[in-house]
Amino acid sequence: AQKITQTQPGMFVQEKEAVTLDCTYDTSDQSYGLFWYKQPSSGEMIFLIYQGSYDEQNATEGRYSLNFQKARKSANLVISASQLGDSAMYFCAMRAGPGGGADGLTFGKGTHLIIQP
């Protein structure tokens, strides 16, 4: 079975500072993928970034980067130069298992990030 753990229920960060959201995962599969999604108060899920288990480089997408430490089974999201619009829930998720992800993602419980002016 797969499991995602996000240990920070909430975070307050000053605008323009960098922020790191923690995510650890557990799976016995060798091939897996890790995702981060953002959920604003409106409820939609917005895809941010993806890291495959065999990717040698850490993924980056604009202000988002994923600090992937395979041996520690961690996949932390780093947001550089935070903005007020970054205030939202952030979810770490994983695809793994016999279906290779076609049978759904496993989500963590999320981190509520609040950016303060």
Place this chain on the structure above:
Amino acid sequence: DGGITQSPKYLFRKEGQNVTLSCEQNLNHDAMYWYRQDPGQGLRLIYYSQIVNDFQKGDIAEGYSVSREKKESFPLTVTSAQKNPTAFYLCASTTSGGTNEQFFGPGTRLTVL
């Protein structure tokens, strides 16, 4: 524009009534999914379908039913057997292969009175 639509956005029902949530996608994706989200919680998988006329139970399928008669459509019925149906329901789809990134609809907030 390609995407996933869910209707309605808000739904109110009396206890004991079945209710069907709509999910349509025009992304030509093979696989579709239903998740449930409770306050302060992550998403939990209810049902998924990888091809037409086939679907599989997820982690919390009890009290729910689905159908997949068309590639574009994956409706979810919340039956009276679901003990605590009030929640936010999200539909998603994905192509097969690649990263399996899931694209989500805007969600339906169901309240059972």
